[in-house]
Amino acid sequence: MQDRKDSDSRKLLQRLKEILAAPGGGQDRLDQITHHIADSMGTQVCSIYLFRDPETLELCATEGLRPESVHQTRLRLGEGLVGRVARSGRHVNTADAPSEPGFRFMPETGEEVFPSFLGVPIQRVGERLGVLVVQSRESRQFSEDELYGLEVVAMVLAEMTELGAFQGGQSDSMPQAHRFPLMIRGATAQEGAAEGRVWLHEPRVVVSNPVGDDPDKELVRLHEGVERLRQTVDSMLAANDMTGDGEHAAVLETYRMFAHSRSWLKRMEEDIRLGLSAEAAVEKEQSQARARLEMAADPYLRDRLHDLDDLSNRLLRILTGQGSDTGAEMPQNPILVARNIGPAELLEYGRKLKGVVLEEGSVGSHAAIVARALAIPLVIHAARITSEALNGDPILVDGDQGLVHLRPEETVAVAFRDKIAMQAEAQNRYASLRNLPATGTCGTTIQLYMNAGLMADLPSLEGSGAEGVGLFRTELQFLIRSHVPRRAELAALYRRVMDNAKGRPVMFRTLDIGSDKVLPYMKPQDEPNPAMGWRAIRVGLDKRGVLRMQLQALIRASAGRPLHVMFPFVADIGEYEEAYRVLMQELSREQKLGREMPSDIRVGAMLETPSLAFAPRRFFEMCDFVSIGGNDLKQFFFAADRENERVRRRYDTLNVSFLSLLRQIVQCCEEARVPLSFCGEDAGRPIEALTFAALGIRRLSMRPASIGPVKHLIRRVSIGDLRRVIDEAEAQGLTNLRRPITEWLARQ
Template identity: 70%
Template sequence: MPETTESESRKLLRRLRDTMAEEAEGQERLNKITHLIADSMGTEVCSVYLFRDPETLELCATEGLKPEAVHQTRLRMGEGLVGRVARTGKIINSADAPKEKGFRFMPETGEEIYSSFLGIPVQRLGEKLGVLVVQSKEARQFSSDEAYALEVVAMVLAEMTELGAFTGEGAALKARHQQPVMFRGTCAQEGAARGHVWLHEPRVVVTNPVAEDPVKEQERLNEAVDHLRVRVDEMLAGAATGDKEQMEVLEAYRMFANSKGWMRRMEEDIGRGLSAEAAVEKEQSTARARMSQVSDPYLRGRLHDLDDLSNRLLRILTGQGAQTGAEMPADPILIARNIGPAELLDYGRALRGIVLEEGSVGSHAAIVARALAIPLVIHAERITTEALNGDPILVDGDQGTVHLRPDDTVASAFRDKIAMQADAQERYASIRDQPATTLCGKTIGMQMNAGLMADLPSLEGSGAEGVGLFRTELQFLIRNQMPRRSELAALYSSVLDAAKGRRVVFRTLDIGSDKVLPYMKPNDEPNPALGWRAIRVGLDKPGVLRMQLQALLRAANGRPLTVMFPFVAQYDEYRAARAEMDKAMAREKILGHVLPESLEIGAMLETPSLAFAPDKFFAEVDFLSIGGNDLKQFFFAADRENERVRRRYDTLNVSFLTFLEQIVGRCRTSGTTLSFCGEDAGRPIEAACLAAMGIPVLSMRPASIGPVKHMLRRVDLDALRDVIHAARDRGDMSVRASVMDYLRDAR
């Protein structure tokens, strides 16, 4: 075979482009492609395998193998040399394929007479689409130039597969981005929503992978890279000079933007026939493939920087992305790999729902989504590669499922679900101003959780009696630098104004674990949930805690003030935090500022240890709020971020309810006010059981107040407590079944 030169590579790509442009069915087009690749490379065989499903490859076209094997021969991921290429994403180049580890003979293809094998993964930005193979009878190693040429061809095939160029016969050839797809993720915020896709970072579609004029493409690349470098320099110039971490990240950006190796590789790709966009994306795919193999977090971060720079460069070259002028739909469902709290707040309440590929139930995005009462599903793998702007989409935050381009049956059932929820909300509105008084005459306090000024209007509409938890960390998380004391004082004052005299419990800064400030150096901890977080950070960094306490005192301006310290694990932590408040009060008095009319200081009971604190602690603390989310994971030793174990425990487990009952008893003895704050407080069944255990106040998201109040007004707590105790006496592990039977019979 003649040596594969750059001009021959361009010639092959030009023939590919012409074949793509021909009027032909998908199968016919694939057949022509395999013929011209085999002809150009001087091999007897060229085959294209595409994924039929995430684990199965199907032979979709071949030149040289038996034609009857097409759409009949299938391989599992990792099976045979083809499956190995697909699994690893790495090239296999062998002069004697039958002797290679993992070789599988497939008699239906007639490939036993071919010795040499070159397999190239067909992938786009880390998404595996298939495998391109050439084979010959001659036992020889394919040259690096030949392998490179086929790699470039595979990249073009990946683009064409994404663009639906191979729509036609065969299960593996259904048009991408047209079929209904369901994603199973994790519920991070309950609720149901339907709308249309709005991509946070729209995927750049390369429609011209093959270039006619390499010189012109090189000029386009140079201009775009110059533009990119100017933007990076502007970002550096605008960065906060004292922010060392941010400066280091941007310096890494600049290093990559000026990388000669990066430019050289893209220039070589253009020389072999790719357009500027395709050359950038080819190098980006390589970086993504490396990222999946690298375990070192620093190296992964640097590869992520290169990935991000490639996206920026592609947007400059194509004009796609934010510059396209695309309008957000009236009912947007936001789709993203991940998103920060500031970016999410920019969208505000315009969003109907959010779906993320990454994230966690305690992430910044989840916190903001809960504050905005927007359904959120996380861990929806590969949705950003499947969804296109404007696609119809259904988000079921209750089940953690997402239906992209749903069929009529699914869409109809979902409409019915949303209609039923709307009817229920109307029923809840009728009892908004009525107390949550049970059939046995007990009235349960109903309070709401908040973290943004945008939450406060819900105080009136939800029927909440006050704010049982105002998360103050959001104002720190959404900024690139520490907020000023005056800014915080103004915000807290606005919150008290909006509450119109209702009680607001301000929780001091709760950071650490999964909530890391962008301007605070992260700590590499083996178990962050049990590490340096919340009040531990506040006591170790007293300057930040004092600044926040002073801001709260000034915001009160003579009004009643309620402050709660998070994640208190032992009595001396509470005493130390309380001492900081005493110092802040003394200083404000010296400065002549107006002190609060009254001051309540409480703690969140989120660790089992605090439940066993000395009696003196219970007598001294003004109030306690059980932080159910954290307390539950520590009680059951089951990380709530770990999908393998977080669903293994039940709030209605008799051990947990007995533990809560003991806390209630200690608070009654000491006269300490008690409440429960967490997701379980907003679930009607769980809320009724918490109230039956003696917890007098529940704090939840505003949307849950109606359903919980509706349940409580139909329940006799004394009878329900008897049911719980009876189940415990029988030795039941959970009281859920008994409680559900009781509630059904009581209707």
């Protein structure tokens, strides 16, 4: 009995394969497919619904419902039983459809005489493509075998959809994929604008043979592929640099668990016996597991989705021979498109890239930090970009607005080029200010420093006109390695940084890890709120070995030159005192070893928590300098996570309450006679930077590209006059100063 069912399933899939290979339009193929499925399953109805847009399903073909409803019946995602299947990624099997929650009666289809309903999703590796439905007059629930068989058919339909089998013009069947313009609204992670061509970081595996001709041969291919995969994973786990209990080892152990899973292999074997090719069987299991894990409430299970995807993609590349290197040549002006990417991989591309677009990512991610260092625009949360884009597609990236225009219309492209030209013209104007001070018309001078974290940043020090490096992020050298850097490596790097600075000061921030910056070889901490957890100086004081090693490398790198050390995320005076004590101990130790000492040493703290603004005066007197870490300080002050798009833009830097906090910090530093700087995204925004200057902050640190615009504005106005505007607005009881400040600037 089972052999007969397997044979029937294979016959149906062979018919679908013949339809795919035969000439004809998309609509003709869809009509043939619904007829064959209904005939094979013995049902009166078979219907295919495909997505017209991300929120709308359209009835594209049917056997048994009224023909005039085709391309007329549409459902919103989640609407009716069909919309429910599409939203959840799970089947609906019922003997009485009208009694099901969410049922929607569509009178134009004539489906009221078919109470039995079985709907399965047509999906491909997390991408929703449509819904396949069968219905019958008799009131019955479809069997497990029938459900399983229909899921196999849906997998083949997903591959046929991906291969463009059902696509035609705008009015024939479905619009052709990868052809029409598309705008995707994401989120800004790095500002800037770029025009170029798509370069996919990991090109999608194309399953061109979803139906297997010989199940026995396909089973052999699957077993050989799985065995190669297991050997690869075992070899990776046995590698010397993957030992220990680090995150890499934990991930690879998960891979090994999946790769040696009998149930995973058994499900793929069953799919092949029903008629799928080996690679189609892998992709079917990947798609269904993805749908299950995406619905899981447990964050640990959702995280395993990435492990499963990686494992399945490895197996697919083994079976198809499609490696990451497909032989395609990188286009001119490449814009990198990826689901996500690590800092080391992004650095390998280097300055060849004009921009980056990610489906995932965050504003504080490693990739965002590297993109800032490379001074290229980065848009994150660009939904479906990896499935919509093809290598070589024209693309516009607007990092200022968080927009991506894929295959843009000419009118959009022309307007975008005008924007880029205006920005380039402005940068040329700013270049003439490079060697001039940022002095307002009132005579007040503001020192402008730049942020850095890579050697690649340092050429910008000369070109931008920065007076030094106000923040050098030392953690990037830890993030891009699979093992802890050696002390000698760090000392050599810090020495080159100082050499390239050519006597300008460099503020080295000690290792700021934790929160969104987890080292590849560091055991991840299961914390409910990592941003407020075990991170930065807290890690340094608990893991003294790493802190001491880094301080030793800094001391050896300075060798007769001034050294500036800054401790991150200090929340209490005791933390600063303890870190300061460790530094003094290392200085004493290095001196006893006969090392050349720094000619001068300045020690400071990053003020990133509101608590430190209320520290006793003794704290400020202990510091040689204080730097306000604006990004973290603002998120803690407003209790608004800067990784959360719903709230991070809700609160304005020019809110009077936040400016009052800054004014209090300025007063504390003035009384202790300690230099104060502001470091963060807001320091590079001209209006905010000018406001900070008016409050009394005399040093600002920002990305190199922002120095020109900020200096340009400072040199055109009186900082003293702006201070009076701020005082008057506050006296009037205003709670936000953006409007009075911008109106005053407009009059200037």
